[in-house]
Structures are given as C-alpha cells and as structure tokens.
Ligand SMILES: Cc1cc2nc3c(=O)[nH]c(=O)nc-3n(C[C@H](O)[C@H](O)[C@H](O)COP(=O)(O)OP(=O)(O)OC[C@H]3O[C@@H](n4cnc5c(N)ncnc54)[C@H](O)[C@@H]3O)c2cc1C
C-alpha cells in the first residue's frame with residue numbers, strides 16, 4: 135500500500151517534539167547563535183523527550199525498536215525549532231546509533247544502557263575531515279590492524295561536544311573501507327583543539343578538531359567490523375530531515391511576514407512575484423519531504439535500493455534547503471539581511487547541509 | 497494509517513500488462529502517428545476498448561468501484577492511485593495515444609463531479625458498450641483560457657420547448673473530434689460545454705451542459721496542428737443555437753448566490769490535475785530511461801553515492817533528473833491517495849501539477865541536450881517526448897495558475913486577495 139499519514143503514535147511524537155521546537159528552541163535560536171552558547175537546560179529538556187530512548191530496545195535500556203521513518207518525522211520537527219539546538223540534543227545518537235547498527239553484543243551492553251538511562255551526556259561521533267572533496271567513503275584518517283588492536287592516525291573536524299566527550303566513534307579508512315572505531319576520552323594520542331570551530335552558522339553548537347596520533351581503538355563490530363553503508367544511509371536521511379525542518383522554518387517565517395508587510399498599498403504576499411516564491415518553496419519542501427520519507431521507509435524495510443534512495447533524498451534536500459532559505463531572506467527584503475530577524479541564520483544554516491553530513495543520524 | 501511506499505499488488509500486476517501494450521502497440525507506431533497528425537491508430541483504440549471491458553471496469557480509464565469479496569478484510573480504496581499509475585504507464589508508451597484511449601475523459605469526469613445520480617446513470621453507462629466511445633470537455637474559448645470566468649458562451653432556457661439554447665465558440669477541445677463527430681467504428685459520445693446562464697452573476701452563473709454528438713447547430717470547425725501529442729485530436733467547436741434537453745444541465749438550473757456552478761469545474765480539476773501530472777511523468781520517465789540506456793551503451797555509468805564535487809556534469813544532471821522525477825511522482829501519488837481517502841486535496845493536486853509541469857519539461861529538455869545530435873534527430877523518439885512533455889505545464893491550469901492555487905492555499909487567501 136501507499137500511505138502518507140503518520141500513525142497515531144508518530145503523530146503524538148510529532149506534536150510533542152513540535153511543541154518543544156516552537157516554544158523552547160525557536161525563541162532561543164537567535165541568542166544562542168550570537169552568544170555562541172546553547173543553554174544546557176534546553177538540551178536536557180530536548181533529551182527528555184526521549185527520541186533515542188524510544189528507538190533503543192529494552193535489552194539496552196530503551197523502550198522501542200529503531201524506526202528511521204519515525205525518527206525522520208521527529209528530526210524535522212526538532213530542526214524546525216533550531217538546527218544547532220536539534221543537533222545538540224541528538225548528539226549522543228552519533229555514538230549510540232552506530233553501536234546499535236554495527237556494534238557487537240558486548241559493545242551494546244557496555245555503552246547503550248548508560249547513555250540511554252542517564253541524563254544527556256556528551257557521547258559523540260567524528261566523520262568529517264577538513265579537506266576539499268571530502269568523501270565519507272574515502273577518508274584520509276587511517277586505521278591499521280596491529281595484532282588484535284587497531285591504530286588510528288589523522289584529523290577530524292566539526293566534532294560536536296568533543297571537548298567534554300566521554301567517548302566518540304571515529305570513522306577511519308581501513309584498507310580502503312570506512313569503519314567506525316570506539317575511542318575513549320582517555321586514549322593516548324587523542325588530542326582535542328582548544329578552540330572551537332569557527333563556522334558560517336551553527337555557532338551555538340560547540341564543535342572541535344580532533345587529532346589522532348597512534349591512537350589505539352576498538353573496532354565497531356569487533357574483528358569482523360560492520361557495514362558502514364547502513365550508518366551512512368542513516369546519516370543521509372537524518373541530514374535530509376534536518377534540512378526539511380530548517381527550510382520549513384524559513385517558509386513559515388516568510389509566509390507570515392509576507393502577509394503582514396505592505397508595499398504599494400497591498401500585502402506583499404498579494405504580489406505574484408512573492409506569492410509564487412512561496413508556492414515554489416512549499417512545492418520543493420513537500421517534494422523532498424516525500425523523498426526523505428520514502429528513503430527512511432526503505433531503510434526500515436531493508437529494501438535493496440535504500441542506499442540510492444537515501445543518497446537522492448540527501449542530495450535533493452541539500453539543494454532544496456538552500457533554495458528555500460535563500461528565498462526566505464529575499465521575501466524579508468532588506469530586513470532579511472539584518473541579524474535581528476530570523477531568516478538570515480536559516481540561510482546560513484541552509485548552506486551547510488552538504489558539508490554537515492555526519493552531524494545527525496536516525 | 498501509517499507511512500508506506502509499497503506499490504499495491506493490483507497496481508504492479510496491471511502495470512506489467514500495460515507495459516507490454518505500451519511496447520508493442522504504442523512505441524511501434526509512435527513515430528508514424530506523430531508524422532501523420534489526425535490519423536487514428538485504430539488497432540490501439542479497439543484493443544484498449546475490449547481489454548478494458550473484459551477487465552470489467554466501467555469502460556475506459558475510470559475509477560472502478562471496488563466490491564470487496566465476502567468475508568474478506570476491507571481494503572483501503574486505491575481507485576485513483578490505480579488510475580494515476582495506469583496513466584503514467586500508458587504515457588510512458590506514448591502520451592498522445594494515452595489521450596485517445598477510449599472512454600469518458602474530462603467530459604465524464606465533469607459529469608461524475610457535478611452530475612446527479614440520474615445523470616451519471618444516463619451519461620456514463622455508454623463507455624462500456626460494444627464500440628469505443630469518447631467524451632470531451634469544452635471550457636476554453638479564444639478569449640478565455642486561464643481566466644475561465646471570462647467565457648462568453650451563453651445558455652438560455654427556451655421555456656416553450658424546455659430546452660437550453662447554447663451559443664459560443666470553444667477551442668482546444670481534447671478528443672473533440674472523436675467525441676462529437678460520428679464515426680462508424682465509434683459509439684455515440686458527447687461533449688460537456690461550459691456556458692453562462694446569467695452573465696451578470698459571474699462564476700455562479702456558469703453551468704456545464706451535456707451536448708450529445710451530432711446535435712444540430714454544433715460543428716467541429718478545425719483540428720489544430722500541434723507541437724506534440726499529435727496523436728490526440730484538439731478541436732475547435734462552434735455552437736450556434738444548439739438545443740439540448742433541460743435535464744442535460746449539470747448542477748442547479750437556477751442561479752443562487754453561491755458559486756456552485758464553478759465549484760463543479762474546480763472539483764473536476766482537483767481530481768484531474770494529478771492525473772495530468774502522471775501523464776507528464778510517464779513521458780519524462782521514458783526520456784530518462786532512454787537517456788540512461790544510451791549513456792550506458794556509450795560507456796557512461798552513473799556513480800551514486802559520491803559527493804557532488806566528484807561527479808561529472810552528466811552524472812550530476814542525471815542524478816538531479818532522477819530526484820526531480822521521483823519526487824514529482826511521490827507528490828502525485830500523495831494527491832491521488834488523498835482523493836482515494838476522501839481528503840480534500842486542492843493543495844496537493846496543484847502541487848503535483850506545478851512540480852510535474854516544471855520537471856518533465858526540464859528532464860526532456862536536458863535529455864535532448866545531453867544526447868546531442870542523437871537527441872535532436874528524429875531517428876529516436878526522444879525529440880518527440882521533448883515536444884510531448886511541454887503540454888503538461890499548459891493544460892488543466894498552467895504552471896502559473898497552479899502556483900496561484902498553491903499560494904492561496906498556504907496563505908489562506910481567496911481568489912480576490914491573490915489573482
Ligand atoms: C545592508 C543594507 C544597506 C542599505 N543601504 C541603504 C542606503 O544606503 N540608503 C537607503 O535609502 N536604503 C538602503 N537600504 C535599504 C534597501 O534599499 C531596501 O531594503 C530595499 O529597497 C528593499 O526594501 P525593504 O527592505 O523595505 O523590502 P520590501 O519593500 O518590504 O520588500 C519585501 C519583499 O517584497 C518584494 N516586493 C516589494 N514590492 C513588490 C512589488 N510591487 N512586486 C513584487 N514584489 C515586491 C521585495 O522584492 C522583497 O522580496 C539598505 C539595505 C540593506 C540591507
């Protein structure tokens with residue numbers, strides 16, 4: 135069957151996350167960005183909504199099975215509030231979800247219950263590298279098998295909360311294949327930059343460079359490793375879902391502004407040049423929402439071509455987010471360019487999706 | 497309810513069958529019909545008519561009422577989804593042929609949307625008769641296209657004979673020839689003509705009238721020569737003192753202060769816009785599949801999964817085309833799924849039409865460009881699909897008109913607030 139309506143449980147989740155996004159994250163977004171600080175109180179409140187907990191089986195301290203489609207719905211809602219806030223709330227997933235997808239039974243037992251059952255804690259993941267032509271399937275950070283252990287060398291970028299992290303999943307190139315490795319905070323040879331990353335947007339999210347010099351680490355999935363494709367698919371779909379949230383926020387602001395702002399004796403929304411921009415934004419957004427849903431549904435149903443779908447959804451959503459957030463600023467006119475108004479931050483965030491793959495996972 | 501993307505089995509089975517029809521009866525004569533505009537591929541017409549009858553539908557490409565087997569679990573309705581999938585598949589074969597698939601087309605859709613139960617019984621049964629039968633819809637006039645409120649056709653009630661007397665000039669009537677003119681091989685069709693019963697009442701004065709084929713005073717005055725969809729007849733029809741029985745008016749015969757008359761037309765469009773989107777998407781899929789096949793023959797493989805910066809420009813184009821095509825189809829599916837589930841879908845219908853109108857023209861244009869001389873040559877059907885695709889953004893509301901519908905819906909504006 136085809137069907138395009140969230141089920142009752144999903145709708146309740148959407149409503150709960152949507153309320154938090156609108157009432158808590160959205161009003162805080164501007165100051166968090168300007169002050170380079172996301173209030174921990176907000177992050178904790180978001181964590182208490184229990185997204186990760188709900189997609190972790192009981193055996194590991196959670197209360198449900200992972201559903202990419204349910205997570206996609208929740209992630210869009212969360213990102214509608216604020217991208218940095220959403221990513222901060224969901225940072226522990228960057229560690230827990232790969233373990234869930236590719237970890238050995240021991241790895242799951244060791245890490246999942248303490249993350250799931252506790253308060254929000256900075257467990258994180260490190261995929262991105264600071265290089266031109268960055269490709270998650272051709273990482274420059276290397277892993278070498280030495281005896282029973284693995285030794286990592288290289289540098290990772292844009293690692294959220296790395297400074298305080300208890301442990302992180304570091305992705306590295308093992309004989310040409312990308313694999314995840316569990317690196318603990320105290321590992322010898324691990325160093326984290328003093329300064330935070332300086333980026334065009336996302337300044338409320340503390341991100342760091344991470345250097346690895348002969349760091350000994352445990353391989354995700356043990357000696358036989360894991361299928362990185364599953365993790366990459368989950369990252370692509372998550373990224374697409376955050377793009378939906380950011381774009382929807384811009385459309386929402388622009389629509390309301392256009393209905394208020396007057397020029398030439400009418401509301402600017404009554405001018406086709408503005409109204410058609412809004413219509414096209416809505417069409418693009420809905421197009422990529424359905425692409426994202428389909429990809430997530432394919433992941434949940436183990437469809438063979440889920441990786442192509444996830445790639446297409448991600449690629450399309452990146453373009454969509456740029457187009458929509460650009461027009462959000464355009465519709466605000468000169469006021470859109472001013473940082474007091476919310477749409478310019480959304481445009482800065484909207485440019486980031488192609489390079490921010492790896493900062494969210496469903 | 498839940499979110500699911502599994503094509504229902506009946507649709508998959510039906511499409512497998514239609515694909516053979518498309519390959520064997522459409523593609524093989526596509527070029528010939530394109531080069532001989534106004535010729536009729538009778539083999540196709542007759543085959544489709546008997547095939548659809550034997551499948552027990554209402555005749556033609558219509559939405560069959562599903563009768564659940566006794567004791568069987570009640571399944572959600574998929575009539576519109578099935579129809580959209582059929583249309584997409586037939587248009588993949590040849591969209592011009594799809595448009596001359598026997599049946600009620602837009603004419604029957606208007607009766608279904610605005611007619612009484614008696615009218616439906618009277619006018620819709622004929623499509624299941626022995627001979628292929630057609631119906632068409634006449635809204636557009638030389639001076640009134642997008643602005644349907646500007647139509648000048650008039651209908652006046654002759655109280656002595658209890659007949660409507662209709663005068664007007666209609667143009668661009670899809671299937672107008674086969675619906676109105678009498679052919680030995682065809683059953684008796686009709687056209688649905690929009691006219692005003694009270695010009696001072698604006699849109700609320702507009703009504704649709706069923707005009708039977710052969711009605712005196714009505715004449716097909718011209719068959720257009722077109723850029724594409726040349727297997728489909730597009731007729732100009734003039735009505736001079738044409739008389740139709742009183743009971744052939746769809747909707748109320750008197751003018752109230754409401755806009756019921758026009759709402760009938762709009763209800764038709766909510767239902768048919770995603771179907772037009774589906775027909776365009778079929779053409780674009782044909783073009784994209786052809787392109788990928790030819791690229792592969794020439795040693796160009798599309799690598800999925802690479803960052804944009806590592807892709808060739810052809811790979812980027814093809815990947816974008818795939819995203820465009822798939823997303824347009826999903827929007828279309830959502831719109832018809834809503835129709836099946838009796839959810840109001842004015843927004844989604846127009847969204848699917850906006851998207852499809854945009855992307856099917858872009859995809860076919862890009863495909864011709866990438867194929868170079870092979871794309872421009874009439875050796876292949878690609879150049880024809882480029883010409884065929886363009887109509888998607890024009891009929892059943894141009895891209896601009898549908899953008900306006902979408903904008904009004906999201907802004908909560910009336911037609912007066914945004915025009
Ligand atoms: C950094 C900066 C520097 C500036 N410097 C100067 C300066 O030195 N001196 C000065 O006087 N001004 C200056 N401006 C103001 C600038 O010229 C205006 O912002 C600009 O003209 C747009 O006006 P607005 O911001 O009021 O937008 P609005 O006029 O409110 O427009 C909002 C949106 O509606 C659209 N719109 C408006 N009317 C119509 C219409 N009739 N049809 C279709 N669409 C319409 C616009 O295109 C825009 O997308 C500056 C602005 C900025 C941001």
Ligand SMILES: Cc1cc2nc3c(=O)[nH]c(=O)nc-3n(C[C@H](O)[C@H](O)[C@H](O)COP(=O)(O)OP(=O)(O)OC[C@H]3O[C@@H](n4cnc5c(N)ncnc54)[C@H](O)[C@@H]3O)c2cc1C
Nearest residue numbers: 633634635636640641642668669670891892893894896915
């Ligand atoms: C092959 C073919 C088959 C057809 N079949 C049928 C049929 O079966 N029955 C039928 O009744 N009609 C049919 N039509 C007519 C079709 O629906 C109209 O051509 C279409 O609605 C556009 O009307 P128009 O051609 O008069 O263009 P116009 O309305 O004159 O539009 C010209 C341009 O102006 C734009 N425009 C118009 N109004 C606005 C506005 N308010 N805001 C912004 N832009 C605007 C349009 O988008 C378009 O780009 C058919 C047409 C063709 C070509």
